[in-house]
Amino acid sequence: MSPTHRLFTALLVLLLAGCSTLSVRERRDAADLALAARSTEVGCREGVDCAVDSPLLALGHAAVAASTPEAPRHEVVLLDRGQDSLLARLHLIRAARTSIELQMFIFDKDDSGVLVLEELLAAARRGVKVRVLLDQLYGLPDPNLQASLAGHHANFELRLYNPTFDEAKTQKLQYAAGILCCFMKFNQRMHTKLVLVDGVAGITGGRNIQDRYFDWAEGYNYRDRDILVMGPVAKAMAANFDAFWDYERSRPAEELKDVAERLHRNGGPPPSWLFDPERPPPAPRVTAMRDEAGDGAAVMARMEPLRLAVGRVDFFADLPEKHGGELRAEEDASLAMHDLVESTQDELVIQTPYLVLSREARKVFRGLQKRAAKPAVWVSTNSLAATDAFPVYAMSHKYKRLYLRELGFRIFEYKPYPTDAPINVAATGVLGEERAAHLPMFGSGSSGSSSGPVPLKRAGIRVGLHAKSLVVDGSIGVVGSHNFDPRSDNLNTESMVVVHDPQFAGALLASIRRDMTPENAWLIAPQEKPPVLSGLNYSLGKLSEKLPIFDIWPFPYATSYELVPGCNPIPPGQPGFYDCYEDVGAFPEVDLPLKTVYTRILTAFGAGLVPIL
Structure with missing residues (x-):
């Protein structure tokens, strides 16, 4: 790159980076506002958002208990159908007792994304430790929503992976600047997809959290595939998630510039459409999927024909x-x-x-x-x-x-x-x-x-x-x-x-x-x-x-x-x-x-x- 190009790129990056009006101290104070606002109350409403019994999750605990290093036992479910894959995710989140780790490349604000997000928040409120790690480019790229989530509950944490310009949302000019100034880093993305529940059951594969992966998009849908695996291999999934969670490129949402600006401007977490009591009611398909996810016996019956008991995974x-x-x-x-x-x-x-x-x-x-x-x-x-x-x-x-x-x-x-x-x-x-x-x-x-x-x-x-x-x-x-x-x-x-x-x-x-x-x-x-x-x-x-x-x-x-x-x-x-x-x-x-x-x-x-x- 010529000196002229380097200078132009540097000026462009400085211009984009200079959009933030907060000092380092103000950003730190904004993060403190989010932490202070987090609720510590734990509880649920029976029949609405309390944990449900899950024969499916019980298989994971049984497989872990019955396994030895020489003879591992696993239960696997091949999730070819998008509706099955969404149902399995929602049900396991609803059944979680101790922990949920979600790692995702794309997480959209459409019907499926909002449904999964609401179930994660409900799990946090009933006492489950929930950690969500999203790639910054396409992971809920809404600074206002992220600011609201950052201060929602002590059991819910949101981090963004590789925010190239230290922001939750990448603007159009920033895409161009990312290519010019830092091509390699800008293109290094966390493409991993994982939902891990209670350290014994994990879903991974090709699907992101977006309607088109679950047969819910009107114009174009993906023929995709996931696998639900229950057993001791979940320990390796947890270790890999922790490695990403603790890595220097994984940043708490409240520390990002555009998120901190909204926290600072509002004196804490800003109002969000997600928590608006006047928000329009969900679509019938969302309500039906939520209800089905709460029925452990029905979910087990739906997954049973797809389930296999295997050894090494x-x-x-x-x-x-x-x-x-x-x-x-x-x-x-x-x-x-x-x-x-x-x-x-x-x-x-x-x-x-x-x-x-x-x-x-x-x-x-x-x-x-x-x-x-x-x-x-x-x-x-x-x-x-x-x-x-x-x-x-x-x-x-x-x-x-x-x-x-x-x-x-x-x-x-x-x-x-x-x-x-x-x-x-x-x-x-x-x-x-x-x-x-x-x-x-x-x-x-x-x-x-x-x-x-x-x-x-x-x-x-x-x-x-x-x-x-x-x-x-x-x-x-x-x-x-x-x-x-x-x-x-x-x-x-x-x-x-x-x-x-x-x-x-x-x-x-x-x-x-x-x-x-x-x-x-x-x-x-x-x-x-x-x-x-x-x-x-x-x-x-x-x-x-x-x-x-x-x-x-x-x-x-x-x-x-x-x-x-x-x-x-x-x-x-x-x-x-x-x-x-x-x-x-x-x-x-x-x-x-x-x-x-x-x-x-x-x-x-x-x-x-x-x-x-």
Whole structure:
């Protein structure tokens, strides 16, 4: 960076930092106001917000009691459905007796977010120690709300991870300044997701606290996956949470500048819409979910068909020192992930929303292909029509030849309107003539910008893949937050649960296979060879792919295929494949002019961004 640029950046940062009018002493006094305002009263209203009996949580205590270091016992529940995952979280929070730790990347103020937040506050008021750690960029970015929460109760603590400009809310100019002045630190995010109750039961996986993760969004919902694990591995989850909680980048909300300003201005915690007695009543679905979460027997009955008793379960998670330079970025969760992939003997099944591989990951997969007995590698990922990350998909599209030809992947791209998906359509709220008629996002994407889903040719309940899982040799199942991409390796902190049990691995495999069926996904395979100059076409395409900026060759190696009705699935390369599969183009369902050119342009701009995608 030139001296002029450095000076400009420094001035911009100083300008942004100077927005606070409080002195250091005034900020310290503001924090003291929040601490002094915290209620110490403990109590609850029977049948309203008191702790409920939980057969589910009892399984966690029983598993811990029955375990030994040599013979651990765990209970696990695979949470494929968003409504099940929200219910499990709320019920465990309602059942907590001693402690709740919540660690999250995104925590929104929509229906699900407010519902979870209210249950956390109710738990604190009845005597449960509640600690909430949110990544600063997307964790309740409302300084007034945070100021109010900071002074609510002595049993409730809120901290924000990595507030780059020492504030709860990042302004638009601060995003630009973050890139200019402190790119690496600004991009080091806490991507971990965890809800841990009473030190015996934890939920982790791909879901954040936001409506679209629980089938409650009207325009676009995620097909995601979590795991509820109960037993001694929860101790490792607690230790990892404590490491983040105590790390220097985790800041109490009341110490942040914009939060302190509101505390100072109001002489204590300011009024908040969350505690407004005149606030409109919650939506019927919120009331119904809250009521169901309070019925331990009903929750247990709903989770029982999904429950498995297993033995060994491991929890691998990055430590915050990954962001401080004390640990190599590829250690911990990423290292465990690479070791699992390398251990594959026969078959590896991966599900990731973003098929962008780091150089290290490519080396691992190339190593698998060099073996005399090459393991099969199946990949479930997003199509352009389903993804909400256009630039990331552009990079995935650029390297399809590499993935198919050199790494041996069999790729299935998720459809935006899957026929058979674990999505509760009724819960989205878009059904019915009156609702559908007033939904501008119903069945369509954004205007085709580089962020958000793209426009589609037809309407429907739109779904994008967000699950991060893998199955190794049908015997080990992994559910976590790691996207198997460079950002997860190098910038984000990630976590994952590894279950060493064939029955669980089989259930997870069936779940991923479901997303790869012709009803739910397009098969990605090489295009039929042209009758002449096929070798030249391949060579020129490969050369174009290796260009550092533009991928200019207009004849892509691969395309999307739809199974012809009446045909059975056939592997690419087998006789009769092109008779049973219809070429539906590189970007089926997408309603954009010059789609290929658009994607190539994004690829050109994104080529240098692979490490942070």
